[in-house]
Amino acid sequence: DARVTQTPRHKVTEMGQEVTMRCQPILGHNTVFWYRQTMMQGLELLAYFRNRAPLDDSGMPKDRFSAEMPDATLATLKIQPSEPRDSAVYFCASGLELGTGELFFGEGSRLTVL
């Protein structure tokens, strides 16, 4: 059963600490997206990749957020230093560039920054 896997599912950290969230996209998918979900902002696109190359990360606060795809099976989203306003659920999704357009979401990483 192919699915997107995200770790950790839950993370509580203190302000100023580094946080790294990981995503394993569905094997064979060549587009990967990071979304942030808060009550106020809905699903906010942070960054996305095609064939591991970053296409657009304009939704990310550049000074503290970074997103990478070290290889085709791993995408990372790093926050350094973390702030309380970063508290949210972070979703990774993957898809096929030439597929139906459907995105497959992981179950999310819930981040709480104290």
Add this chain to the structure above:
Amino acid sequence: GENVEQHPSTLSVQEGDSAVIKCTYSDSASNYFPWYKQELGKGPQLIIDIRSNVGEKKDQRIAVTLNKTAKHFSLHITETQPEDSAVYFCASFTGGFKTIFGAGTRLFVKA
């Protein structure tokens, strides 16, 4: 920039009634309009979609309509059931492989 507006933000209906959620998009180049359902503690999951060359699509109790001229699209759920209670997101695929989501509608179906 690209934008998708979604209304209402909250919708409460009686079991068996219909529910309608409406969205408006800004990018006239958008050509694919998916709808996702998000249950508590889970990631969003595609439930139905429509492409720009089609005006309406139906799948059992769920239907979507698209008006490209007005840049409107809507989700219709008939004969609602308690298990339809969830958050629903509309989205538009704007090209450049980017999917932009609406703010979501929290649907409550009262038994």
